[in-house]
Each structure stands twice: as C-alpha cells, then as structure tokens.
Amino acid sequence: MTADVLDATFAALADPTRRAILARLARGEATVGELAAPFAMSQPGVSKHLRVLEKAGLISRGRDAQRRPCRLEAGPLRDAARWLENYRDYWEESYRRLDGLLAELQDEETRDPS
Amino acid sequence: MIRPEGLVVSTPSAVEVVLRRGFAAPRRLVFDALTRPELLRRWHGARGWQLVVCEVELRAGGAWRFVARGPGGAEMGMRGVYREVEAPARLVQTEVHDGWDEGAALVTTLLDERDGRTEMTTTVRYPSQEIRDSVLRTPMERGAGEAYDRLAALLDDTKGTS
Numbered sequence: 001m002t003a004d005v006l007d008a009t010f011a012a013l014a015d016p017t018r019r020a021i022l023a024r025l026a027r028g029e030a031t032v033g034e035l036a037a038p039f040a041m042s043q044p045g046v047s048k049h050l051r052v053l054e055k056a057g058l059i060s061r062g063r064d065a066q067r068r069p070c071r072l073e074a075g076p077l078r079d080a081a082r083w084l085e086n087y088r089d090y091w092e093e094s095y096r097r098l099d100g101l102l103a104e105l106q107d108e109e110t111r112d113p114s
Numbered sequence: 115m116i117r118p119e120g121l122v123v124s125t126p127s128a129v130e131v132v133l134r135r136g137f138a139a140p141r142r143l144v145f146d147a148l149t150r151p152e153l154l155r156r157w158h159g160a161r162g163w164q165l166v167v168c169e170v171e172l173r174a175g176g177a178w179r180f181v182a183r184g185p186g187g188a189e190m191g192m193r194g195v196y197r198e199v200e201a202p203a204r205l206v207q208t209e210v211h212d213g214w215d216e217g218a219a220l221v222t223t224l225l226d227e228r229d230g231r232t233e234m235t236t237t238v239r240y241p242s243q244e245i246r247d248s249v250l251r252t253p254m255e256r257g258a259g260e261a262y263d264r265l266a267a268l269l270d271d272t273k274g275t276s
Binding site: 096103106 | 138
C-alpha cells in the first residue's frame with residue numbers, strides 16, 4: 001500500500017461527519033437523503049463528503065440513477081487498520097523490552113540494596 | 115491500573131496523540147529508563163531499529179538527540195529540548211524529527227505510581243497538519259497514532275452500531 005493511498009484514507013477519516021457516514025454505512029447501504037437526515041447538513045453538503053470518501057476508495061455508489069445508494073468498501077479501511085496495528089505493535093514491542101529491563105533493574109536492587 | 119492489553123493509543127484532540135502503558139516497576143526506575151542513555155539504548159526500538167546516538171542533557175533547557183538505525187542501515191534522527199524535568203513524575207520536552215521543515219511537537223510524559231506499579235501517559239501535541247502528515251510518511255511511523263486513532267475510533271463506532 002502506497003503512502004499516497006494511506007494519506008487519502010487518513011485525510012478522509014479526519015472529518016467527524018465522514019466518520020459518522022462510514023459508521024452508518026457499516027450497517028448497510030444508504031442513499032444521500034438517508035445519510036443527510038441525522039446531520040444538520042444539506043444534501044449537497046453530504047454529497048461533498050461522499051465525493052471525498054469515494055475518491056479515497058472508502059465507499060462506492062450504486063448504478064441505480066435514482067437512488068445511487070452508497071456502500072462501504074472495506075479494503076482501504078482494512079489496510080489502514082493493518083498499518084495502525086503495525087504502529088502499535090512496533091511500540092508495544094519496544095515497551096516489552098522495557099518491561100524486561102525494568103525487571104532486571106529490580107532484581108539488581110534486590111540482590112544489591114544500596 | 116495496569117492494562118493487560120499493553121499499549122493504548124488515543125487522541126483527545128485533532129493535534130494530540132496519547133499513549134498509555136502500564137509497567138510493573140516503581141516510577142523512579144521507569145523515569146531512569148526514559149532518561150538515562152545507557153538504559154535507553156537497552157530498550158528503545160524494535161524490529162531491528164536501535165539507538166546509535168543517544169545524548170541526554172537532563173535539565174530544563176537541556177538538549178536531547180537520538181538517532182536510530184534500522185534494517186538496511188536506514189537512519190532516523192530526532193532532537194529536542196527538555197522544558198520541564200521533575201523526576202520521577204513528569205517530563206516535558208520538544209521533539210523535532212530530521213526532515214521536518216517547521217515547528218516541533220511537544221511531548222509530555224506523566225508517571226503515576228500505585229502499589230509499586232507505574233502508569234505512563236505520554237501526550238504528543240503536533241504543531242500543524244503538515245507535520246502530522248510528514249510523520250505519517252516516516253519509516254518507523256513514529257507518532258502516527260493520531261491518524262490511527264481516528265481509524266480506531268471509527269472501527270469502535272462501527273462495532274458499537276452494527
């Protein structure tokens with residue numbers, strides 16, 4: 001996965017409205033009108049967010065010209081989640097080394113109290 | 115309390131990342147491990163990354179400099195200045211990664227001890243979105259937790275609503 005694709009994914013996720021839209025779509029596909037309903041936002045406003053999400057590959061739109069339902073595309077999210085895991089795992093691995101060091105330091109103190 | 119799942123990453127605001135981790139040791143030892151070069155070299159880094167330069171001038175206004183060397187000889191450097199040094203409870207320092215064009219992150223580390231165990235809370239505040247984006251591209255992905263956390267929050271939302 002390239003840095004550009006990740007950037008687009010994270011930029012798309014940076015906005016709380018877009019995250020809410022994705023959370024809604026995780027429950028099933030929806031039309032622009034259905035997505036706009038819970039937000040204090042016009043349909044054109046929601047459409048703007050949908051374009052960002054579509055460009056990032058996070059959603060796709062149906063072909064039905066009337067409804068054009070939106071659905072969640074799991075691929076980029078899964079890739080980004082893997083990246084998140086990678087980051088957390090990197091530092092967790094580092095901190096496990098620190099766990100080991102702290103245990104050694106405590107052993108030394110027990111054996112050689114000064 | 116010590117979280118059994120290890121490191122927890124979260125973001126209280128758009129420019130902050132918070133890392134929380136429990137350690138089964140008193141905080142003076144954790145503080146030493148975070149600030150003494152001979153100890154830092156023994157744990158800092160993973161997956162083949164290791165500190166090859168580790169300089170710490172531990173006083174308010176004192177400078178620090180780390181260089182980590184990774185697989186294939188890749189190097190990544192960072193530096194900064196300590197703003198507050200209150201052993202063993204609190205450490206505030208600036209952090210600039212080599213290649214950043216502007217601004218510094220502000221890193222605040224709090225060590226809270228209970229029953230001989232330590233809860234470490236590290237808050238990283240980024241100066242701008244540009245810096246954050248540059249952090250996203252660094253080879254170690256150091257400091258990228260902010261964006262990750264957005265994702266984690268989204269995935270949590272998703273779990274909660276499905």
